[in-house]
Amino acid sequence: DPIKLGYNGAPDAKKNAVHYFAETLEKIVEEKTDIEIELFPNSQLGSEQERMENTLASPMLNVASFAGLSPVVPESFVSNTPFMFGSPEEARSFFDEGKYWGMVEAAFAERTGGSEILAVVEEGGFLAFTSTDKAIHTPADFDGMKFRAMDPSQVALYEAMGASGTPIPWTEVYSALQTGVVEGQMNPPLYIILGSLNEVQKYMTRANVQYSMQFLVGNGEWLASLSDEDRAVLEAAVVEANNKTRAKVQATVEERVTWLAENGMEVITPTADQLAEFQKIGQPSFINWLGTQSIDKSFIEAAFADLGKSDLLK
């Protein structure tokens, strides 16, 4: 039987990096092994939590977002700390070589009885803030504004900067921004384009909020059933597909920002000092929030040690 690979978003390699990754992985694996991979884009196999449930229960591959992964390993939230990475390279080595991510992978395998996080898949670069009438240069500019926030950690972030957070489902974001129900949101440039948000948002602030990524997860029973040879090919294929996706994401992010600038948005790039200020104000609120989750302190310490920023925790 072919193994099913489910993920979010359209089967369009230009717009959806996750689809590009899936397609590339399929091609490499099918060339080199007898394993057949069948792609299911557009959340056809279910929502985030549903796909994760199914991946843990029956043979399947799944690209999960934080919404799917974090219920199993809330520790993964640490990697979503705002203003954590200065560059894509820093984010990559954090996941590829850091001690913290190894601990998350181990915790995931242990709690699921053998299922594994196989890769961290890049989606569309850093998230940027967008806003309707007020340009955002520093955290002080957030004062009194209403933002779309999708989980308690985002609410904590906005509140730390003096703004408020309100949940708006993605299908209603455009009209909510247009009509002033909320005055801003954050997303990678890719989603700003997909949602035509440039039509209703004047400013985009590239504050490197969070690095957008998803996670390839494989069912444990299925992985165990593979021959050593196939397993090695699969792992190599994952790395190769991931490298290709990273190169592609890197190349397209700047194109997208240029496109947005040409299509009605004023792009703001904060200075190093301003970025440091975002970090100073935004991070503690998030770290506090992490404290309220069932996350062992050792994970937080390991993550900041990996970045060489342990002093930020004091």
Next chain:
Amino acid sequence: MLAALQKWLARLTLGVSSLLVAWVTGFILYGVGARYFFGSSPIWFDELARYSIIGAAMIGVGAVWVEGAHMRVSILEKRVAPPLRRVIITYQWVLTVALAGAMTWFSYEYVGKVGFFKTPGLQISRSWPVAIMPLGFGLLFLLALLNGPKAMRDQVVEGDQ
């Protein structure tokens, strides 16, 4: 006795379901108001509204069945000879009871399986909202069982959406 129990149970559940509809309407209005007067609505706002509506819908499934208000086509059933009609009605009943029973069991088991997922808004175990399902299908099972193999009430008006 059984008929009275069925009637009473149906009225009670439909009453709860109606109250939930009223509550959701009020709650959504509160959300709109909160956003205008306090600048933001709580992060668990749409989640609670959703779960309340699911509750209203699932809790009422059995009572609506008793009322014969589920959408169906009853033309053929009325035009066949009485013996065949009896067979059809018995089959309808057995199948409804069996499926409702199976679904109660499946969804009860499922409640246990999703316990470690937390809902993103309310931050409660996913088991809580999901538990509406065994409740709803359990009520359908019970109400259908109490009904016995009788002809279903005809709909006065067939709803669509």
Next chain:
Amino acid sequence: MITVMLLVMLIHVLIGMPLFISLMVTAVVGFGFVGFDQMSRIFPQQTFGGIDVFSLMAIPLFILAGNLMNNGNMTPRLLQLADRLVGHLRGGLGHVNVVASVFFAGINGSAVADTSALGTLLVPGMRKAGFPGHYAAGLTAASSLIGPIIPPSIFMILYASQTGTSVGSLFLGGILPGLALGLAFIAMNVIYARIYGVEKQAKRARLREIACAAYRALPALVAPIIIVAGIVFGVVTPTESGALTVAYVAIWGVVSGNLNLRSLWASLRDTAVLTSAVFVIIAISSVISWQLAFADAPEAFAELLAPFAHSPTLTLIAISLVTFVTGMFMEEVSALMLLTPIFLPVAQVTGIDPVHLGIVITLNITIALITPPMGACIFVASAVGKVDIARLFVAIWPFIAVALSVLMIIILVPGLTTWLPSILK
């Protein structure tokens, strides 16, 4: 797999099983194809997931608003206004029927509610005026199709939730097609009034009388303004506009003495019943949608459409054909939920505007409400108009033909759907 499932579904529907039970049996058979080991997990998972959707919350809200309007004396006032406006024309009550449906459409997302309310009030009168009962019932059912095309619309909300299209754009896109549908039925009624030799009924109303009726109907006319203006000019999201409409209608009804505790409770109860009946179908049908996706059935459907991919028009016609045939046998909400994800990728490749596609699919699904043998609006019209169902099955076809012609125009002229959203958004 699809054939077997369709057959099982059809048999159970025909022997009078409630649709959701028929869908459950079909789902059990479906698990035979995708693996019984999945059943105990996927069945409850997808049942819950199918209704755990934010935009579905608008359904009970709009149903409740409609119920409150019926119980709170707003509906008869709308009828009276329509009567004063067009009641003096030949076959005037037929026009009233259509025009009332247009007004109704602005409040109500449900064609069945429209059919039942207007059918009760107008079919007896149309009979007296000289129309045959089956024509009167047919016109009531057919003109109620305007309901889900002019915003608000439950079908559009469902489409939007599946495709990520903006609900606001779809609502705006439906206005012109809805009016076109109304004009088409009025034109048809002009012709049929002559054929049946229907005489003029009322005298032309004086301006004062029209103004008076308009004044009395004002509270009812404000409701659609709340909905459309609220969404377009910026106060609320579409779901929230449902709650605001309910609040408005309820408060007006209570303050004006048209609603009391008893009628409020009756409205809530009827809403709960319909919500339950609708949600359980959506819930179970999403299990089947999952099975079809898991078995890669959409791929097969998409391949069927592939030869037309070079032309948006041909693709839309092919999509309409598939929907029409499916809609004859399938419950409309399930058909919409099942077909949309199949059509979307094909339309994306062909370059069809998602709003245009949404209106075409909505109109198709709406037409399914009046296509025999399974169409909720025909059943309701036959019940409230006391018309033999078999007779109505025949009499409905001219109306279907008219609706299909309008559909054809909407396919050929995308501007009818995309123009309003493009200037107002």
